[in-house]
Amino acid sequence: MLYDQVTPRPNVWKANISAIQECATKTGCYRRLALHYHPCCAQPGEDFNECFSAISEAYDVLSDLKKKAIYDRFGEEGLKGGAPINSEWTKPYEEMDSQVEHNFGGLNGRGRPHQDPPIEREMSLTLEEIYNGCTKKMKISRRIMNEDGHTSSIKDKILSLTVFPGWYEGTRITFPKEGDQGPNTIPADIVFILRDHPHKHFKREGTDLIFTSSVPLGQALLGCIVDVPTLDGRLLHVPITEIIHPNYEKVVPGEGMPLPDNPEKKGDLRIRFNIQFPKKLSGDQKLSIERAFFG
Missing domain, CATH: 2.60.260.20 (Urease metallochaperone UreE, N-terminal domain)
Structure with missing residues (x-):
């Protein structure tokens, strides 16, 4: 039943079914529910995608008199079967995505993940290394999130970099997402910039x-x-x-x-x-x- 779709699973979100159904057609309540169960607000281990989609779908129908009348008369199959619907309401979650990002984007790491700017490091090579080509081993220290999702530790990592013959000075070699990890953060890219080491000849x-x-x-x-x-x-x-x-x-x-x-x-x-x-x-x-x- 469509009314049941707006009901989150009680063992995960412990929502009040009757409360959701009672106010499903009220914009203020919908916004409150959608904000609470928006995927961006999920804690580690929780998946709000299915619940949020159900709430949005229910509100889309129940807030539209024509859609609601078709649903009351023909049920969900009537909506899917091509019954005539003329409604200006489409995709209510698009508005909610914007509101959630505005409300939670900077709150304790909640909101949509963002990527830190690239970390740039210069790498000096001799002309012999550039002329012949070489492989360089670059040691980095980076912050790694622990399994609990809240604490972190510092670990070393060796990046292997293959330099091809003739690379120009200023060539940029990018290692995607090898920067520090953090809550709700996409690790930064690490970029090595080739520089010529002064040569005696x-x-x-x-x-x-x-x-x-x-x-x-x-x-x-x-x-x-x-x-x-x-x-x-x-x-x-x-x-x-x-x-x-x-x-x-x-x-x-x-x-x-x-x-x-x-x-x-x-x-x-x-x-x-x-x-x-x-x-x-x-x-x-x-x-x-x-x-x-x-x-």
Whole structure:
């Protein structure tokens, strides 16, 4: 019976059946019942969904004279069988959802669960680790709710993070819902942000590697060979046959960082130069330079 549907199970909610039926058509009483048995107000171990749906359904019918008349005459099957109903009342629980959220959203953790903002942590990696790819183990401490649903404890957890070759600085790796647990709270996401650890030889610009070589003025003018240790353990011997001027840059294709979306391909190695000028010249050196440049 529809009137019985608004009656919560006595062994769970201990509601007064006659009281519910008596005031089922009264808006004030409906609001009071719906607020009390709204799913958002359930305590741990309680399930108000079925009861709340029954209360809403009963009020939807009993508060509408046409629906109530059809129900009184034809019963529940009359409502389901397509008897003509013209009513403006639809889904009373939508209004109640809004009211419950307003009334209980911030009361001692009751109301709809909310998620804390992401927890961001920077993770410094060497260029070798980014060039070759690696797996990092990150230890976190997080608050875990105990089985009683009220107390909590702090426990450590190891997060395994796989870094793929060539990832850009600023890449964000998200571990969903690994933050602290709390009553009526969705744990925050933990986000690790990749940062380049300073390197003694290189810095990177996009997928290119920048290497700076110091050369004396004589080699800058006459040419030289620059040795470049690579991030995967090789040693490149790069011949420089052009005159090295202050803005000169030697590009070695394919010796930069792997492309994140296709690690088989790589950016370029760009060799820049720090030209070392002599602090003084002997007379013979000055004469030699004069003959070389001025005939």
